[in-house]
Amino acid sequence: MQVWEGVILAMQQLRSEKLKSFFSLIGVILGVMFLIVVVTIIEGLDRYVREEVTSQVFGVSTVTLRRWPEVDINTDEERWRRRMRAPRLRYEDAEAIRARLTIPARIAIQSSSGGTAVADNGRTATGVQLIGASPEVFPVRNLKIDRGRAFTEQEAAAGTPVLVLGFETSEVLFEDLDPIGHTVRLRGFPYRVIGVLEERGSLFGMSLDNFAVAPHQSPIQAVLNPPGIVDEVIIQTVNPDRLLEAQMEAEGIMRTRRLLRPSEPNNFALETADDAISFWDNISRILFTALPGLVAISLVVGGIVIMNIMLVSVMERTREIGVRKALGARRRDILAQVLIESATLSTVGAIFGVLVGIGIATLVASFSPMPAAVSAKWVALGVGLGLSVGIVAGVYPAAQASKLDPVDALRYE
Numbered sequence: 001m002q003v004w005e006g007v008i009l010a011m012q013q014l015r016s017e018k019l020k021s022f023f024s025l026i027g028v029i030l031g032v033m034f035l036i037v038v039v040t041i042i043e044g045l046d047r048y049v050r051e052e053v054t055s056q057v058f059g060v061s062t063v064t065l066r067r068w069p070e071v072d073i074n075t076d077e078e079r080w081r082r083r084m085r086a087p088r089l090r091y092e093d094a095e096a097i098r099a100r101l102t103i104p105a106r107i108a109i110q111s112s113s114g115g116t117a118v119a120d121n122g123r124t125a126t127g128v129q130l131i132g133a134s135p136e137v138f139p140v141r142n143l144k145i146d147r148g149r150a151f152t153e154q155e156a157a158a159g160t161p162v163l164v165l166g167f168e169t170s171e172v173l174f175e176d177l178d179p180i181g182h183t184v185r186l187r188g189f190p191y192r193v194i195g196v197l198e199e200r201g202s203l204f205g206m207s208l209d210n211f212a213v214a215p216h217q218s219p220i221q222a223v224l225n226p227p228g229i230v231d232e233v234i235i236q237t238v239n240p241d242r243l244l245e246a247q248m249e250a251e252g253i254m255r256t257r258r259l260l261r262p263s264e265p266n267n268f269a270l271e272t273a274d275d276a277i278s279f280w281d282n283i284s285r286i287l288f289t290a291l292p293g294l295v296a297i298s299l300v301v302g303g304i305v306i307m308n309i310m311l312v313s314v315m316e317r318t319r320e321i322g323v324r325k326a327l328g329a330r331r332r333d334i335l336a337q338v339l340i341e342s343a344t345l346s347t348v349g350a351i352f353g354v355l356v357g358i359g360i361a362t363l364v365a366s367f368s369p370m371p372a373a374v375s376a377k378w379v380a381l382g383v384g385l386g387l388s389v390g391i392v393a394g395v396y397p398a399a400q401a402s403k404l405d406p407v408d409a410l411r412y413e
Contacts, residue, residue, distance in 0.1 A: 027302020036357025342394025350386020
């Protein structure tokens with residue numbers, strides 16, 4: 001019954017002194033709100049990175065050979081200089097891996113650059129990713145044909161100017177028209193459209209469908225790279241469990257081709273989806289390390305404010321406490337009453353913080369590419385923190401109230 005009475009008294013104080021109660025709880029509200037917003041967005045990003053980014057950017061069961069890492073936070077000057085000195089990848093590197101790799105795998109090559117696509121109907125698509133690739137890029141990158149077909153090995157080897165459009169590029173250039181058979185110019189080179197890909201959506205607000213794929217030895221290669229140069233060699237193992245073996249073999253093949261001594265570091269990069277996940281894990285670890293300190297600052301401030309409010313409340317109710325003691329209330333009864341009131345106030349603030357935090361995170365997810373995922377454990381933690389702050393903040397005021405002498409309290413004006 002005592003607990004319920006304390007809760008009722010705290011709620012009555014909230015209703016009767018709304019403004020004072022709001023300012024007394026603002027620290028707890030902000031602390032819990034910040035916790036929920038940050039954690040919700042981080043967890044949403046974590047799920048997004050693991051489920052969407054890695055498969056869309058790196059592909060499934062693939063290791064990608066590049067001149068330098070796509071994912072790297074180390075940007076010191078010496079490392080940058082080593083990158084710039086690294087030899088560029090060549091067609092011969094891809095052919096060597098294709099010939100010497102003992103693990104069953106598809107080998108795709110790809111180069112890309114930004115540009116403009118102009119259709120024979122006069123319509124123009126800007127910001128198009130122009131890709132020169134081998135036919136294996138379609139299964140390796142999981143690019144599915146919606147209409148028409150992909151180009152063949154023979155067309156790729158002959159450098160035939162045929163083109164497969166991304167969904168968005170096709171829509172911009174041809175709208176309701178069937179693009180198959182039409183001509184599209186890339187950097188001035190005419191290409192015949194033979195296929196359109198299925199829609200892939202977006203990634204962090206950036207379209208994954210504004211691109212065009214042509215055979216790597218077709219005329220577009222002249223503006224993508226110098227003769228014989230490629231941006232990426234992508235290896236996709238038939239058996240996902242053998243990806244690490246394939247990565248180690250490819251590394252050995254490249255080190256042999258580059259005549260690197262055992263003591264010399266690689267002057268190329270081999271990356272998998274695990275590297276992107278590891279990169280993200282480092283970032284999220286830093287964020288989660290900084291989070292407790294930021295939340296603690298707000299909660300400590302909130303706790304101090306609640307303690308002061310409860311001290312004022314105890315002073316204002318000195319006669320009431322004196323009457324209760326005169327009627328037989330024990331020290332622990334007064335102590336419990338003040339602690340329950342303090343904990344109730346703080347918990348109400350925490351609940352408001354959770355609701356506001358979820359609302360802000362949902363709003364951010366609705367109007368930006370930042371995903372959000374609300375987890376029950378973090379909601380429970382937020383409310384638990386609010387309750388804990390209230391109990392800790394109420395200890396001193398409760399102790400002061402319980403020590404009041406009933407005679408002196410009844411004389412208090």
